[in-house]
Amino acid sequence: MHYIAPRWLPGGNLQTIYPSTFIAKPPVHFRRERWNTPDDDFIDVDFVDGQPGQPLVVLFHGLEGSSDSHYCRALMAAVAARGWTGVVPHFRGCSGEINLAPRFYHSGDSSELDWILRRLVTHRATIGAGKFYATGVSLGANALLRWLGESQHQAEFIDAACAVSAPLDLAGGGAALAHGFNRIYSHVFLRTMRPKCLVKLDQFPGLFSRDALLQARDLYTFDNIVTAPLHGYRNTEDYWDRASAKHILHDITVPTLVLNAKNDPFLPPQYLPESAAACVKLEYPDEGGHVGFPTGAPPGELGWLPQRMLHFLEGK
Secondary structure, X not given: OOOOOOOOXXXXXXXXXXXXXXXXXXXXXXXXXXXXXXXXXXXXXEEEOOXXXXXXXXXXXXXXXXXXXXXXXXXXXXXXXXXXXXXXXXOOOOOOOOOOOOOOOOOOOHHHHHHHHHHHHHHHHHHOOOOEEEEEEOHHHHHHHHHHHHHHHHHOOOOEEEEEOOOOOHHHHHHHOOOHHHHHHHHHHHHHHHHHHHHHHHXXXXXXXXXXXXXXXXXXXXXXXXXXXXXXXXXXXXXXHHOOHHHHHHHOOOOEEEEOOOOOOOOOHHHOOOOOOOOEEEEOXXXXXXXXXXXXXXXXXXXXXXXXXXXXXXXX
């Protein structure tokens, strides 16, 4: 399934922004459950209930995403159309209600994914689902790859995985988002992360510097103030290095598709790894943007990406 971008949407930025903003998202009926976490917090998990014996697909969303993100709705609509079970766990603070613990989520959150996936094994057995597929987008894709690589053979209760537009080299991606037009993406992320952090400071006064947070204008500074110290990293450099999925692609033992467009503004092509484990397929189309991959005549369609993901999963 070779991706060909529409002529009327040239360039990585248009292929990123237009699908997420202007293409209609398909309707999906979700059923929500609230799960208590091992550290006395909670996450909200949205389900598409499928037929017994059919596969279960879990999707980990990107930075500040949710089950309402265009890529979640597109994949879950395709899953529902097949009669499969779909699951979108929300990272902490992303379901519309702030979480309770003095932490959020991050690109290397493999331990968070581990308990979610293992709980889904029980759910899969309860509903009599078939194969178990794990997918992730952007930050969620990087975290999924980290979990796969760190878990190695212990991850093999997953039948296959897909990681789309993962920031495989967080430092390279962070540098790309700090310059020129790309700064708009950092602005969009900070516009929602900053208010959450102010609520978190009301919950836990002194957790980090309020003044420094309000002055942060890029992800490097934000991660230095909030993400790194709240999640066990020394600073942004330590976080961006240790959480990058590029380090563990050779350790993965589950059949995995790594799909990144070469014109993704979040990760320039020079940072795309050239090799991985034999079971990992590195697929780098020339175009597609960041979690974009639009097709068709105006106003465009979102169907190529979920079909590519499901085609790969079904073949494993």
